[in-house]
Amino acid sequence: VNAPGEFELIERFFTARGAAREDVLLGVGDDAALLAMPPGAELVLALDTIVAGRHFPPDANGRAVGHRVLAVNLSDFAAMGAEPAWALLGLTLPASDEIWLDAFASGFDELARRFGVALVGGDTTRGPLCATVTLAGWVPAGTALRRGGARPGDDLWISGTPGDAGAGLAILQGRLAATGAVREELLRRFLLPEPRVQLGLALRGIATACIDVSDGLAADLAKLCRASDAGALLDAARLPRSAALTTAAGDTAALQLALSAGDDYELVFSAPPAARRRIEKLDSAVAVHCIGEITEVPGVRVEGAALERDAAHGFDHFDD
Amino acid sequence: VNAPGEFELIERFFTARGAAREDVLLGVGDDAALLAMPPGAELVLALDTIVAGRHFPPDANGRAVGHRVLAVNLSDFAAMGAEPAWALLGLTLPASDEIWLDAFASGFDELARRFGVALVGGDTTRGPLCATVTLAGWVPAGTALRRGGARPGDDLWISGTPGDAGAGLAILQGRLAATGAVREELLRRFLLPEPRVQLGLALRGIATACIDVSDGLAADLAKLCRASDAGALLDAARLPRSAALTTAAGDTAALQLALSAGDDYELVFSAPPAARRRIEKLDSAVAVHCIGEITEVPGVRVEGAALERDAAHGFDHFDD
Numbered sequence: 140v141n142a143p144g145e146f147e148l149i150e151r152f153f154t155a156r157g158a159a160r161e162d163v164l165l166g167v168g169d170d171a172a173l174l175a176m177p178p179g180a181e182l183v184l185a186l187d188t189i190v191a192g193r194h195f196p197p198d199a200n201g202r203a204v205g206h207r208v209l210a211v212n213l214s215d216f217a218a219m220g221a222e223p224a225w226a227l228l229g230l231t232l233p234a235s236d237e238i239w240l241d242a243f244a245s246g247f248d249e250l251a252r253r254f255g256v257a258l259v260g261g262d263t264t265r266g267p268l269c270a271t272v273t274l275a276g277w278v279p280a281g282t283a284l285r286r287g288g289a290r291p292g293d294d295l296w297i298s299g300t301p302g303d304a305g306a307g308l309a310i311l312q313g314r315l316a317a318t319g320a321v322r323e324e325l326l327r328r329f330l331l332p333e334p335r336v337q338l339g340l341a342l343r344g345i346a347t348a349c350i351d352v353s354d355g356l357a358a359d360l361a362k363l364c365r366a367s368d369a370g371a372l373l374d375a376a377r378l379p380r381s382a383a384l385t386t387a388a389g390d391t392a393a394l395q396l397a398l399s400a401g402d403d404y405e406l407v408f409s410a411p412p413a414a415r416r417r418i419e420k421l422d423s424a425v426a427v428h429c430i431g432e433i434t435e436v437p438g439v440r441v442e443g444a445a446l447e448r449d450a451a452h453g454f455d456h457f458d459d
Numbered sequence: 460v461n462a463p464g465e466f467e468l469i470e471r472f473f474t475a476r477g478a479a480r481e482d483v484l485l486g487v488g489d490d491a492a493l494l495a496m497p498p499g500a501e502l503v504l505a506l507d508t509i510v511a512g513r514h515f516p517p518d519a520n521g522r523a524v525g526h527r528v529l530a531v532n533l534s535d536f537a538a539m540g541a542e543p544a545w546a547l548l549g550l551t552l553p554a555s556d557e558i559w560l561d562a563f564a565s566g567f568d569e570l571a572r573r574f575g576v577a578l579v580g581g582d583t584t585r586g587p588l589c590a591t592v593t594l595a596g597w598v599p600a601g602t603a604l605r606r607g608g609a610r611p612g613d614d615l616w617i618s619g620t621p622g623d624a625g626a627g628l629a630i631l632q633g634r635l636a637a638t639g640a641v642r643e644e645l646l647r648r649f650l651l652p653e654p655r656v657q658l659g660l661a662l663r664g665i666a667t668a669c670i671d672v673s674d675g676l677a678a679d680l681a682k683l684c685r686a687s688d689a690g691a692l693l694d695a696a697r698l699p700r701s702a703a704l705t706t707a708a709g710d711t712a713a714l715q716l717a718l719s720a721g722d723d724y725e726l727v728f729s730a731p732p733a734a735r736r737r738i739e740k741l742d743s744a745v746a747v748h749c750i751g752e753i754t755e756v757p758g759v760r761v762e763g764a765a766l767e768r769d770a771a772h773g774f775d776h777f778d779d
Contacts, residue, residue, distance in 0.1 A: 164501060168686070169606050170538040170671060171505035173598070176496050181484060184579065185491035186547035186593055190586035218490040227506035229549070229591040259504065266510035267587035271549040273506055275595070278493070286489050351490060366488070 152244050156258035157226065157251030163259055172259035174225055180277035183222075185215035191268035196311060201242030203330040204270065209250045210332050211353065212274035214404040217339035218351040220284040222276045223254055228261035229271040254336055282343045286366035289348035289409035293433040295371055296346075296418065298335050298405045298425045300381035301356050303328035305400020306388055317387040324383040332404040338423040342408060345417060349408040355399045360407050361439050367409075373398075373431040375443025398441065409433050472564050476578035477546065477571030483579055492579035494545055500597035503542075505535035511588035516631060521562030523650040524590065529570045530652045531673065532594035534724040537659035538671040540604040542596045543574055548581035549591040574656055602663045609668035609687035609729035613753040616666075616738065618655050618725045618745045620701035621676050623648035625720020626708055637707040644703040652724040658743040662728060665737060669728040675719045680727055681759050687729075693718075693751040695763025718761065729753050 153167045165173035176182060189208050191197045209226060216223045228247070232240070251258060256274070307329025309315035310322060317325060335351070342349060350363045356378075364370050378397050385393045405425075410418060418427060431442075473487045485493035496502060509528050511517045529546060536543045548567070552560070571578060576594070627649025629635035630642060637645060655671070662669060670683045676698075684690050698717050705713045725745075730738060738747060751762075 165603070165605065170535040171503050171541060171594075173539075173603055174502040174504065176500075176502050178498065180496075182494040182496050182502065182595070183491050184494065184545065184547055184593070184595060186549050186580055186582055186591075188549040188551060188582045188584050188591065190551055190584050193584055193586055215490040219493075221491060225504065227504055227593060229506050229508040231508060231510055231589055260506055262506055262508045262591075264508050264510050264513055264589075266513055266589055269551055269584075269586055269589065271506075271508065271582075271591040273504070273547060273593035274491075275502070275504060283485070283493055285485065 152240060152263065153228070153258060153261050156244060156248050158255045158257050160224065160255070160257040162224065163257050166257065166259045167261070172225065172227070174259065174275070177277060179280055181280050181283065183216065183219055183276050183278055183283070184273065185212050186271060186273045187211045187215065188269060188271040197268070199330070201239040202246035205243035205246030206250050206331050208270040208272045209247050209256070210334050210404065212272045213250070213254055213334035213336055214332070214351040214353070216274055216276060217335040217406055218284065218349050219278065220282065220339045220343040220349065221278045222340065223256050223274055223336065224276040225259045226251060226256050227273045228258060230261065230263045231266040231269050232263065233266065233268055284339065284342060284346050284349035284408070286348055286350050286363050289363060289367035289369050289433045291369055291433050291435040292412070293347055293409035294412055294415060294429045295373065295407070295409055295431040295433060296427050297356065297379070297407050297430050298338055298427050299403070300379045300384065301352060301403045301405050302384050302393060302397030302400050303381050304332060304402035305396040306384050308400070308402065310387070315387060321383045321386050325387060329402060332402065334404055335406045335425055338406055338421070338425060338427070341421045341423055345414050346408040346410050349406055352403040352405045352407055353401055355401045356407065357398050357439055363407060363409070364437065364439060367433070370434040370437040371431055371439045372434050373439065373441045375441050377428060377430045379428045472560055472583065473548070473578060473581050476564060476568050478575045478577050480544065480575070480577040482544065483577050486577065486579045487581070492545065492547070494579065494595070497597060499600055501600050501603065503536065503539055503596050503598055503603070504593065505532050506591060506593045507531045507535065508589060508591040517588070519650070521559040522566035525563035525566030526570050526651050528590040528592045529567050529576070530654050530724065532592045533570070533574055533654035533656055534652070534671040534673070536594060536596060537655040537726055538604065538669050539598065540602065540659045540663040540669065541598045542660065543576050543594055543656065544596040545579045546571060546576050547593045548578060550581065550583045551586040551589050552583065553586070553588055604659065604662060604666050604669040604728070606668055606670050606683045606686035609683060609689050609753045611689055611753050611755040612732070613667055613729035614732055614735060614749050615691055615693065615727070615729055615751040615753060616747050617676065617699070617727050617750050618658055618747050619723070620699045620704065621672060621723045621725050622704050622713060622717030622720050623701050624652060624722035625716040626704050628720070628722060630707070635707055641703045641706050645707060649722055652722065654724055655726045655745055658726055658741070658745055658747070661741045661743055665734050666728040666730050669726055672723040672725045672727055673721055675721045676727065677718050677759055683727060684757065684759060687753070690754040690757040691751060691759045692754050693759065693761045695761050697748060697750045699748045
């Protein structure tokens with residue numbers, strides 16, 4: 140029941156993609172991949188699917204889709220403090236559009252090489268456009284960051300500037316107007332999210348809990364709080380917002396986007412106050428900001444003048 | 460950009476599915492799964508996607524779809540002689556049909572438990588019906604069965620009775636008529652394929668090459684031959700055919716189905732003639748038959764009277 144030419148598609152688009160790794164004992168081309176794990180490490184596995192019209196616009200260019208399907212999985216690894224190594228790709232395509240496929244492959248390939256990930260297997264089929272990646276790798280035993288370790292009194296941190304990706308999506312959908320460099324920057328933040336793998340690795344032994352922001356800061360922070368059996372008090376004034384975001388959206392909408400828009404793929408994490416100096420000195424590609432604290436009271440609350448009511452209203456949906 | 464209620468869907472359908480395993484350090488519910496590998500083993504990873512209307516009828520019942528998406532991956536493991544352990548499931552669904560989902564989950568769950576596989580992660584999204592499973596597990600270092608090890612003079616073997624699944628599909632599509640137990644048997648062989656994991660494990664150290672039959676015996680044997688830089692001479696008279704298949708299709712069509720229909724998920728493997736006695740005595744749930752030999756001449760040829768021309772014609776498509 141396979142498409143004629145599927146074999147050739149697989150050969151062409153799955154061979155020699157991503158990084159070359161010596162621990163790949165058998166890659167694409169057999170019934171499964173064989174891989175050498177470092178001794179004493181724990182295996183880490185993540186799987187994410189992205190679907191046209193749901194996670195990306197149906198007319199998105201191939202490069203952005205190839206980038207995204209790997210980036211969302213790399214972001215899961217970042218949130219675990221895990222070392223990515225090997226990827227498998229399931230790609231379902233309505234028709235064999237070689238230009239789109241080349242762009243998809245190059246978007247995937249560029250990100251995979253940058254993070255040292257080899258493509259070791261996969262499956263292409265005809266069907267509605269969607270893509271699934273399984274990412275595999277490891278952590279030294281006992282060092283993985285989890286959602287459930289936050290303790291009352293811990294500082295609450297975020298990487299980068301949340302809300303930018305949400306603004307980029309709003310621009311794409313015509314709900315927000317922006318021009319020039321501001322527009323380009325916000326579109327790039329939505330279309331080509333940058334997973335914070337280096338930061339996640341640096342946070343091992345420091346962060347008590349960590350999650351990546353895919354559904355929105357408030358929603359994902361609520362998951363971290365639930366898993367930790369704790370709550371969070373967030374100071375709106377300390378929430379970092381990019382110049383591009385405030386220029387495009389204005390202060391009030393910018394804060395709302397930073398709190399509730401998804402697709403940022405930044406890391407939210409907790410750490411004891413004693414670790415503050417170490418965290419500020421981390422050599423990561425992205426800045427981190429302390430934005431509040433973990434509380435005994437469950438739920439996510441936001442301090443910050445006029446925004447309190449909006450925010451509280453916004454969170455009802457997620458936080459129960 | 461996630462569906463409301465997705466979290467609840469994941470909670471409900473992904474929790475405590477499949478076998479309980481002590482080597483699952485962290486399962487469903489965080490950003491990735493954490494797993495303990497046995498020391499000295501090689502990691503094995505396979506990924507297969509099945510799409511409605513392509514790999515199964517769009518109106519197939521949920522149980523058959525849940526079974527199939529795991530079975531095709533288990534079959535890849537069988538072909539490698541690998542021990543399955545952990546699965547991740549990406550499920551894309553047009554709407555939240557709870558009855559269908561319950562059936563899907565039970566089909567998946569039943570097969571997973573039977574093979575000792577834990578469901579450790581996944582992702583549900585709204586979209587056109589398709590499912591992807593990544594299966595992870597291991598082999599003792601250096602023992603994996605590959606496609607590329609067949610040597611001229613090796614015997615060629617197959618498990619079970621190929622062609623049954625193809626006849627089942629033909630019945631479903633109204634291209635073949637059958638009634639009663641014959642019909643039931645052939646439908647079951649298409650809808651609920653049985654992966655030959657136990658046989659694959661038993662063949663480690665015996666088989667020189669192995670592949671599972673997903674695209675058809677001739678097509679998959681051609682892949683084994685290409686990978687081994689060899690050919691195969693197949694004796695049509697020795698090709699096992701089930702009573703159900705010959706009853707429904709007659710002798711000629713039965714042979715054609717056995718040679719070229721897909722979806723059987725039987726194992727085709729090569730082994731030295733000296734191993735014949737050991738192979739015949741293997742304690743496997745399925746019978747195996749010697750059906751020919753590996754040759755120096757490349758390509759797949761079929762011996763067997765009146766069928767030679769048909770068969771040769773059929774193989775032109777695959778064998779180049």
